[in-house]
Amino acid sequence: MTTSAHSDLDCSGCDAPEPIEGNYFVSSYPPFSCWSKEQLGAAEQALQHSAARDEIPLGLYLHIPFCAERCHYCYYRSYAKPTRDQTDEYIDTLLTELTNYSQAPAVAGRAVDFVYFGGGTPSLLSAAQIQRLLDGVKHVFPLDTAREVCFECAPQSATDDRLRVLRDAGVTRISLGVQQLNDDVLAKSGRIHRVADVERAWSQIALHGFPVVNLDLMAGLVGETDETFFASLARILEMGSMCVTIYLLEIPANTPLFHALQEHKVEQPPADWDMKRARLRRAFEQLEQRGYTIRSAYAAVRDPERGRFVYQEAQYHGADLLGVGVSSFSYFGGVHYQNQASLDRYLHSVDEQGHARLRACELSDEEQMVREFILQLKLGGARAATFRDKFGVSLAERFAAPLSECAQHGWLTVDEEGVRLTREGLLRVDRFLPTFYLPQHRNRTYW
Ligand SMILES: C[S@@+](CC[C@H](N)C(=O)[O-])C[C@H]1O[C@@H](n2cnc3c(N)ncnc32)[C@H](O)[C@@H]1O
Ligand code: SF4
Incomplete structure (x- = not known):
């Protein structure tokens, strides 16, 4: 399961330099x-x-x-x-x-x-x-x-x-x-x-x-x-x-x-x-x-x-995922958590406590909405109706500024159906996803 995401983006815009080293693939949110x-x-x-x-x-x-x-x-x-x-x-x-x-x-x-x-x-x-x-x-x-x-x-x-x-x-x-x-x-x-x-x-x-x-x-x-x-x-x-x-x-x-x-x-x-x-x-x-x-x-x-x-x-549409094993990641009932990341500690924790949870992150409704939106962009786009029905938000209104910025770069289009990535957008999607993060998460790292 890929779990990383690169961190040296200035998320206020999409013109930050490409990372030479560092993580890149976004698979969870918040960081x-x-x-x-x-x-x-x-x-x-x-x-x-x-x-x-x-x-x-x-x-x-x-x-x-x-x-x-x-x-x-x-x-x-x-x-x-x-x-x-x-x-x-x-x-x-x-x-x-x-x-x-x-x-x-x-x-x-x-x-x-x-x-x-x-x-x-x-x-x-x-x-x-x-x-x-x-x-x-x-x-x-x-x-x-x-x-x-x-x-x-x-x-x-x-x-x-x-x-x-x-x-x-x-x-x-x-x-x-x-x-x-x-x-x-x-x-x-x-x-x-x-x-x-x-x-x-x-x-x-x-x-x-x-x-x-x-x-x-x-x-x-x-x-x-x-x-x-x-x-x-x-x-x-x-x-x-x-x-x-x-x-x-x-x-x-x-x-x-x-x-x-x-x-x-x-x-x-x-x-x-x-x-x-x-x-x-x-x-x-x-x-x-x-x-x-x-x-x-x-x-x-x-x-x-x-x-x-x-x-x-x-997962990208909000399913519950129970992860087991060393360092595994779970998402359950709107809460992310990760298991102990070393084998000894994992074995010991399950033995002692019956589980090995190490750290967690409880998502607000808005954070769950942002999470599903950015993850679905990785599949090529997000449907307006899905977000209206599930979260009561209009994607075009809620993300108006970053959508317009990305559209100007030619990375996506927005219409009444929803948001659709162009091929150029899809090829660099992980790089511009942080533009859609809540402000408090934009400069947070993935480690
Ligand atoms: C857990 S491995 C797959 C199974 C098996 N361990 C193997 O490598 O053949 C999952 C995939 O992650 C990809 N991967 C591993 N390290 C990577 C890296 N540093 N950057 C990008 N992809 C990576 C590889 O394509 C690999 O097949
Ligand atoms: S170290 Fe193991 S998990 Fe990683 S790419 Fe090689 S074979 Fe796959």
Whole structure:
């Protein structure tokens, strides 16, 4: 689950310099520096409050924080080379935490609409462990109501035995981290897989017939050129997966790549934002020529109905999300909260208190409205009727000044239907979202 957002924007306008380093992808609001221990009581209240929330979709996020190796650019919470004992203990704790949440008054008895197993690398678990994990989840929350069950895989561990367990257990969406199809670029990023691993994984996944397969690519990796990027994309287009996601490389300060750049240890620094955006622009054009529809700021889908990404769409429209696992993020009853961010503290907290909540942020009605508006812009636009019915606001009036400013840049249009981003707007949406923030959040950081 991507959880960052860059912070060095002067949000009073859209002309601030592009960040060279720093986070960029906005996935929550208000920014993390507004979250605090003091607001944890609001999370507890939301979970205890049993007022009917049945009409609000409920999703689960399970974080598996283990990888074979750490990639140089990665900012996700994960630990390399776990032992079998560590992963076994972690699964036990995850299931304990989930069971405890299932008994909270505002959760008990509710049907689950979507589930996401993210990492780290969930496919690093063995087939037997994945079976145990899925059985354990189903024991607590029957998944037959879920419209989507998504599981993240890395190419080397997307093996036949694991995929069989996933398919039999009802996983509907596999997301495979390809990043690029060039061995030199993969090696320079510290990826352990090579092109041949992706080809093998792709054939195996195809054999199991998952309803949706998403391939993650990245633009802007060390060693990447137009040639390596578009040759990768050409092969991805031949594969014809239902979804293709293209992330633009972010280099937050907690990554080895950030430090290597600071110490001038990278021979050829990665592409700047203009270059990354130009690659994404051309990639979107090529995907459209092949019949794909651009679904969001970073993703294309071959069939917009069959290839929907419920996890993202539901969250961006205000669904409840219960996150479990180290450092996981939740949004429940209008309250954001995050779990303990270190493995030891997470295990200890669940053991001692039954949960591992670390910090929270209670949103006012207005903050919930702003949150949904900015998140929906990442899907290409927001409907006026949705906001009128749900929040009683006119988008055109409420956001008149920033909408006019962004429209002058050619990034969006506004009419009675709502707000629609242009392609140029979509390509830089994360950069101008803070223009729509409440004044007190505009200069707040995401860490
Ligand atoms: C949790 S990983 C996916 C599964 C698996 N761990 C893997 O990498 O193959 C989610 C995705 O985040 C993207 N990602 C990771 N670090 C990133 C960064 N610094 N900037 C942009 N995208 C990043 C990658 O495309 C990756 O596939
Ligand atoms: S990109 Fe994926 S495999 Fe690499 S360290 Fe991050 S979570 Fe692990």
